[in-house]
C-alpha cells in the first residue's frame with residue numbers, strides 16, 4: 866500500500882520524482898513548491914550550493930571593488946542633477 870503511494874502522489878496524481886529529506890517523503894513537482902525550504906538540503910543541491918557560495922565569495926570580492934567605482938559614478942550623477 867505504502868509502495869503505491871510512493872510511486873505516485875495521491876494528492877496530485879503525479880510522479881514522485883523528488884525526495885524531501887526533512888519530511889522523509891517522496892514528493893511530486895507540485896509538492897516541491899511547498900517543500901522548497903526543505904528540499905534545499907538535498908545532497909546534490911548542497912554540493913551545488915557550496916560551489917555557488919565559493920563563486921559568490923569571489924564575485925563579492927569583485928563586486929566590492931567595482932562598487933567603489935559605481936559609487937563614484939553615482940556621485941558624479943548626483944552632481945549632474
Ligand SMILES: [Zn+2]
Nearest residue numbers: 874877893896
Ligand atoms: Zn504532490
Ligand SMILES: [Zn+2]
Nearest residue numbers: 885888900903
Ligand atoms: Zn519537506
